[in-house]
Amino acid sequence: MPPPAALPWPPLHHEPGLPLYRAVKRALLTAIEDGRLPPGATLPNEAALSAAFGVAIGTLRQAVGELVAEHVLLRRQGRGTFVATHSPERFLFQFFHIERADGHHEAPVVELVAFNRGRLDEDAAEALQARPGDTAWLIENRLLLQGRAVVHDSLQLPQSLMRGLTERRFRERPGTIYRLYQEAFGITVLRAQERVRAVAASAETARVLGVATGTPMLQVRRTALSFADKPVEYRVSTVLTGVHEYVQTLQRTAPGRS
Amino acid sequence: MPPPAALPWPPLHHEPGLPLYRAVKRALLTAIEDGRLPPGATLPNEAALSAAFGVAIGTLRQAVGELVAEHVLLRRQGRGTFVATHSPERFLFQFFHIERADGHHEAPVVELVAFNRGRLDEDAAEALQARPGDTAWLIENRLLLQGRAVVHDSLQLPQSLMRGLTERRFRERPGTIYRLYQEAFGITVLRAQERVRAVAASAETARVLGVATGTPMLQVRRTALSFADKPVEYRVSTVLTGVHEYVQTLQRTAPGRS
């Protein structure tokens, strides 16, 4: 009878004063970050996991529960627990907050306008905790909703995080941009911070969206964050509002059954 | 020995198919809504509550935990569990998302500009699930941040929900506006939906804030909701951005230790 395979879980280092379930959570996060649990992977069942960590099943469930609340894991009764991936649905509900004034919410059609290598500007460098002038991918997109050009997106991505990106690879990605980050570079976007201002349409935005220069528009500056709040993308979205709006619900509903 | 006092809790009607902790949660919500647990009240301890409901302590904790996540209750280790009130801190963190571009976040100084009785306009009526032309309180405020006029607020409140409101009572409220709703009318604002657009400053906003007509400004239209998602306030905020911005963090942090 062969010996049991070595368990792939990092040891729990349980510092006194910190709850045990936090140590379990950290161990799971570490396994996800370093690739032992890639996006989409199925975790062992709760009994097996709790045994592997040497904790009670309730303790394991508390750790997993927090990761589910943070959208790092996904639990499905009868099926199992999975590492979350960046599906179009997740993008739509967690990261895309533009919808029609009547409440209609749909995924945008993304058109690539420009793809270049260049340098981070000052705002991007600050948001990305990098230096202005660092080499970066500079990407411009136009977003259509029901055939109308509504958003002009300008992305700045540190080249150091995304080596080997090409226009073709970007253009021919099968899913969302965040899934491309995940599959091509192992970068998982977990959350984002957005700062919104009103601006007058610049000449370039006016050209991309076909509006008059000076039109009042919404400017959304997003910093996307990965594990440990590491910034990985800086994006400026300029939004033509009126027909469409930027929507936020303050204070969520109960942590729901999926 | 006197018989034990009648328990003030509504009976659990536990429909099959629904988890027991949801029935407990509903019973607690009912007690809060109908005034048996007024804002600020201390709940009985968990052992007593679970006994009163006839459920295990873990089940009670699951119900309370969801209400804490929704900011309906507040749990403090060593002290107890309390019905949430509308403190200035809660307003600042849950409902006021304007801050300086450098991240400085402070409570605004609110100046009353106008207080009138009038009628709901069409947008307000739709948001409040009422009829255009219904009698309403129409209130205009100017919000200052570090001495600068930054926001022009226009509130519409159904008179049917807030009978007996006077300018003096509004002006001399001791706390936040939402605390006034809570203490004077038993209306607790739990969450809000905001829809943001870019607009050109109207003549009135230009006058109130001292900017040029036509300046690009942020228009935030907020519907504040109480229990069962009942709308209780419609508010249009016009924000001068540049120095200040509208900030959102997408995707919460872990359900934290308070």
Add this chain to the structure above:
DNA sequence: CCCAATTTGTTCGTATGTATA
């Protein structure tokens, strides 16, 4: 269509730790 195996969801009960007054 039903049944059995698997997995998470819910509920129970108890004991101990930590923060507060």
Add this chain to the structure above:
DNA sequence: TTATACATACGAACAAATTGG
């Protein structure tokens, strides 16, 4: 110090959803 309250951790049993035979 003592008492009280919530927080954490343990373990067990059954319910509900899913899947495959």
